[in-house]
Amino acid sequence: MTEVSAQALSPPWDDASITAIRRDMLRFARMQLRDSGAAEDMVQEALMAAMTGAKRFAGRSAFKTWMFAILRNKIVDHIRASAREISRSDLAARAEVDAGLEDFDALFEQRGHWNPDDRPSTWSDPEASFEQEAFWTVFDVCMNNLPEHIARVYTMRELLELETTEICAELGITSNNCFVILHRARLGLRECLENRWFQGERR
Amino acid sequence: MKMMTxxxxxxxxxxxxxxxxxxxxxxxxxxxxxxxxxxxxxGRHLDVLRKATARLREGNTGGEP
Incomplete structure (x- = not known):
């Protein structure tokens, strides 16, 4: 982005675009924080920071990306600040992880192959699903169905795009444990999406 | 080689x-x-999950204004 293009364009501060962006930011923050109040606060802070720094923004297409970058950085800061506390105190969450592991093992029969009912089927046109608001509502539900500790690691990896090594270090877990947790997250999320969305589509 | 589970x-x-x-x-x-x-x-579904989370990161989750 050049200085010239930054000056030539002003940010789209009209109500409709802010409302839409705010909705998407809230979804992102809620998935990450699992706390509506904290998510609202963080989105509000990001919006304020964006308005204050609006001079640095260039072009409408970049606007949303830029707002999300501000929000992402705020969430990363928040997580780094609270990570030590989380990893030390959350014995209950660890017990929950273990419980979660057994649930997912139930997808496979004794010899380690898929149970017939849980075997992944063919999904028709997932890209088209992405265009539907209802799909994202289901995605929210499925993310919420994951045990909290599992969802936390998964969203740090996929929404905040932190490296696995950093996530392990922040949470004080081994990289192998990190891999296992991410694997469980993907198993659980996939199963839920198939049951609640893609299977219904096919019928 | 034994077949993987x-x-x-x-x-x-x-x-x-x-x-x-x-x-x-x-x-x-x-x-x-x-x-x-x-x-x-x-394997294909994991790629779909990847694409979905990329959409979430970009705030591109349907229903543009």
């Missing part, structure tokens, strides 16, 4: 997003998914 195959398909699989793992996985429809679907 679906349980191990799904684990490796997840881990390949986190680390580079070694040659032996890649071959065993390739053999398994060539013969197992469930697991080859699983």
């Amino acid at each position: 679906c349980k191990d195959a799904t684990r490796l398909m997840s881990e390949r997003y986190e680390r580079t699989l070694d040659l032996r793992e890649r071959l065993a996985l390739k053999m398994h998914t060539a013969m197992c429809k469930g697991c080859s679907n699983y």
Whole structure:
């Protein structure tokens, strides 16, 4: 982005675009924080920071990306600040992880192959699903169905795009444990999406 | 070589997003998914999850104003 293009364009501060962006930011923050109040606060802070720094923004297409970058950085800061506390105190969450592991093992029969009912089927046109608001509502539900500790690691990896090594270090877990947790997250999320969305589509 | 289980195959398909699989793992996985429809679907579904989370990061989750 050049200085010239930054000056030539002003940010789209009209109500409709802010409302839409705010909705998407809230979804992102809620998935990450699992706390509506904290998510609202963080989105509000990001919006304020964006308005204050609006001079640095260039072009409408970049606007949303830029707002999300501000929000992402705020969430990363928040997580780094609270990570030590989380990893030390959350014995209950660890017990929950273990419980979660057994649930997912139930997808496979004794010899380690898929149970017939849980075997992944063919999904028709997932890209088209992405265009539907209802799909994202289901995605929210499925993310919420994951045990909290599992969802936390998964969203740090996929929404905040932190490296696995950093996530392990922040949470004080081994990289192998990190891999296992991410694997469980993907198993659980996939199963839920198939049951609640893609299977219904096919019928 | 003994046929890999679906349980191990799904684990490796997840881990390949986190680390580079070694040659032996890649071959065993390739053999398994060539013969197992469930697991080859699983691999595609993980790519869908990746695309979905990329959409969330960009705030591109349907219903543009």
